[in-house]
Amino acid sequence: MPISPNQGSTGGGTTVNITGTGLGGATAVHFGAKTGIITANTPTSVTVTSPSGSGTVPVTVTTPGGTSNPLSFFYVGAPFKSSLAPVTGVTAGGNTVTINGSGLSTATAVHFGAATATPIVVNDGQLTVTVPAGAAAGPVSVSVTTAGGTNNGLSYTYVDVPTVGTLNPNSGPATGGTVVTITGTNLSTTQSVTFGATPAPFSVINDTTLSVVTPPTPDGAPGPAEVTVTTSGGSATAAFTYVAGPGI
Numbered sequence: 279m280p281i282s283p284n285q286g287s288t289g290g291g292t293t294v295n296i297t298g299t300g301l302g303g304a305t306a307v308h309f310g311a312k313t314g315i316i317t318a319n320t321p322t323s324v325t326v327t328s329p330s331g332s333g334t335v336p337v338t339v340t341t342p343g344g345t346s347n348p349l350s351f352f353y354v355g356a357p358f359k360s361s362l363a364p365v366t367g368v369t370a371g372g373n374t375v376t377i378n379g380s381g382l383s384t385a386t387a388v389h390f391g392a393a394t395a396t397p398i399v400v401n402d403g404q405l406t407v408t409v410p411a412g413a414a415a416g417p418v419s420v421s422v423t424t425a426g427g428t429n430n431g432l433s434y435t436y437v438d439v440p441t442v443g444t445l446n447p448n449s450g451p452a453t454g455g456t457v458v459t460i461t462g463t464n465l466s467t468t469q470s471v472t473f474g475a476t477p478a479p480f481s482v483i484n485d486t487t488l489s490v491v492t493p494p495t496p497d498g499a500p501g502p503a504e505v506t507v508t509t510s511g512g513s514a515t516a517a518f519t520y521v522a523g524p525g526i
Contacts (some may be wrong), residue, residue, distance in 0.1 A: 310335030338493035354426035384425035389419030412436035437511035454494035467510035
């Protein structure tokens with residue numbers, strides 16, 4: 279007599295299907311000392327809502343013909359989430375997030391706001407999940423659903439991809455030291471600004487403006503340099519030209 283699923287939340291409420299023979303007219307389904315609520319019954323199956331409980335309990339079906347042999351049902355506690363990393367990513371989704379906690383081994387879904395993704399269980403204390411696309415930039419609650427229930431409490435922030443419009447000025451000496459104002463969008467989470475492969479010191483003025491000091495060119499030679507602005511939401515590029523100093 280199979281039982282599916284054979285595990286559920288300690289709080290009860292799991293829909294359990296028991297199949298076998300001679301099950302018609304079932305009057306009770308016991309989960310240990312407690313009784314479940316029968317919601318459907320045929321001669322070959324009983325559908326029941328599990329009561330609350332803990333540990334492993336025997337499940338029996340009682341009909342006018344007697345009581346069945348017991349099957350094991352395992353109560354699982356609600357998951358606990360202690361952290362997730364990273365806590366931000368692009369609105370388009372696609373990056374991998376690691377969630378740490380306990381009671382995660384039966385995880386079947388991770389919800390990012392209204393969007394749902396299927397996790398990969400590493401062990402009872404950790405899972406990874408590919409972030410689904412978000413509806414818009416901003417924070418969403420993250421919840422994990424397991425056989426023991428659903429637990430909330432963590433937050434993830436979707437960030438739009440940055441854009442870079444203008445550099446003012448867009449040229450300066452190869453020796454560096456030029457203060458450049460970069461304007462664009464979604465710049466408030468800027469993590470780095472590079473001129474070619476060389477990082478530049480910067481300050482975030484607001485979501486549309488950065489102040490950057492150009493580094494010198496690696497070889498002191500003039501020429502074009504690709505400026506890359508990297509944020510939590512991705513990267514955007516623009517062009518800057520290093521010019522030669524005067525000679526006599």
